[in-house]
Amino acid sequence: MNFPSHGANPSHLYKASGVVKPSSVIDFSVNTNPDGPPGxxxxxxxxxxxxxxxxxxxxxxxxxxxxxxxxxxxxxxxxxxxxxxxxxxxxxxxxxxxxxxxxxxxxxxxxxxxxxxxxxxxxxxxxxxxxxxxxxxxxxxxxxxxxxxxxxxxxxxxxxxxxxxxxxxxxxxxxxxxxxxxxxxxxxxxxxxxxxxxxxxxxxxxxxxxxxxxxxxxxxxxxxxxxxxxxxxxxxxxxxxxxxxxxxxxxxxxxASDTEYAVRTRKWIDKERERMIRELMVIGFVVLPSAVNFYLLKDPALDNQKPLLQFLLKQGIVLRHTENFPGLDGQWLRAAVKKEQDNNQLLSALKEWKSR
Ligand SMILES: Cc1ncc(COP(=O)(O)O)c(C=O)c1O
Known part of the structure; x- marks a missing residue:
């Protein structure tokens, strides 16, 4: 599989993995502010x-x-x-x-x-x-x-x-x-x-x-x-x-004159990230600590996370592969912190993965 070298633009990942892209996808491979640009x-x-x-x-x-x-x-x-x-x-x-x-x-x-x-x-x-x-x-x-x-x-x-x-x-x-x-x-x-x-x-x-x-x-x-x-x-x-x-x-x-937007965003992202990390650990994933709007996770039952990545792609959930990060080599997946509802969809897909 020839994975794209960056996150975002999920169509490329669907094409490379041979999974048919569902009509709606949530892109956890992109690390931008889920609130979008300032008003x-x-x-x-x-x-x-x-x-x-x-x-x-x-x-x-x-x-x-x-x-x-x-x-x-x-x-x-x-x-x-x-x-x-x-x-x-x-x-x-x-x-x-x-x-x-x-x-x-x-x-x-x-x-x-x-x-x-x-x-x-x-x-x-x-x-x-x-x-x-x-x-x-x-x-x-x-x-x-x-x-x-x-x-x-x-x-x-x-x-x-x-x-x-x-x-x-x-x-x-x-x-x-x-x-x-x-x-x-x-x-x-x-x-x-x-x-x-x-x-x-x-x-x-x-x-x-x-x-x-x-x-x-x-x-x-x-x-x-x-x-x-x-x-x-x-x-x-x-x-x-x-x-x-x-x-x-x-x-x-x-x-350059808007620091307030960052302060506000940081507050809710920090809370949401910590909630996700806690819940993912409870359902059996290994998650690394993070200070920002994304984190690394893995299913410890897998050496390479490709099967999990593919399973999620089929459900319209796009995580970032780590094949081209030296030292990670596909052993982890990276997920962005998104809004609560999207994060919950990731959690339920991962619960389903674990209960197969
Ligand atoms: C660590 C890091 N540095 C730099 C960049 C490039 O950012 P920009 O969108 O400003 O080109 C990225 C983009 O993902 C990044 O992850």
Missing amino acids: WLKDMWPSFFKTVGDYPDPSGQTAAEAIAGRLALLFENILLGNGAAEIIHFIARYASGQKAVIVTPAFSEYEEACRAYGCPVEYVPVDLQNWTLPINALVERAKEAAVLFICTPNNPTGQVFQKKELITLLEKTSSFGAIIVVDEAFYDFAGDESITSEIKSFAHLAVLHSMTKMYAVAGLRIGYVAASKEIITKLKPYRPHWNVNAIALQVAQKI
Whole structure:
């Protein structure tokens, strides 16, 4: 089976698995806010029409300044991307042909982008049951590397590395020349302490942010990297002119001033996630702790979860496979936290699976 390399767009998974897609499906493979975009997005619609006739500002200055202001940084510390995914490609292109180190499991796009630019990739695995940064191994590997990727909150596990561990790593690698990329795409869901303020102390730190997840604007594509002026200057030449469209720039500026939406969402998602984890454990699934809007689960009776994935697909329930996450290799499934009614449908399908 040739699984799609990302979640969302469930038609691809149905096609790859040979299961006929039912007329209605619930997509637990996509990790965006189940409430959808904030209400103010609809009110902005008429203003979008006015902007699309002109080229957008190539530097996205107004939006970048609003983001910098929210993070207590300067415009020169922000580079906008067509989603955080585009920034990952800028970084891989900067590292072209040089070694890239990835703390695994992690978002698959780091490896795909690095391989596209001829970077040899090395993994440093983390123990799923003891989620701490393998600092000594990383320091050793970073010596020869151009870039090191760390995903926290982690996609796909939902777990978070402690800020003090990240700072120790940054201290120990500051003289090496490798850029340490900390991907905080899911930071808004965890609400922990961000590492972003540390870019003032560490010139080799680059922090990735995505607006597409919490604010559910994945189709618009808005992300950015916060980093020292040196790193931004290194990455800028790889940015195509007008890479972020005019609508996305307007929305990014507005999102920068809306922290309340994230706080409200986090509150109910946290409750719903903990309820799901509790109930899944009661019916016999193994579930990893998570700080965000998704979690890993498995039926301990199976080595590879493909039969369970297929069973759920037939019922119109789409989970994310983990075949292309090194270290997971199909032994887990990832589920998003959705609204209560949808989560209950997942629970009843899993109960049915267990009672077959
Ligand atoms: C960890 C992580 N980083 C970055 C991205 C890319 O996000 P964006 O939609 O902003 O391109 C994703 C998307 O799923 C992700 O999971």
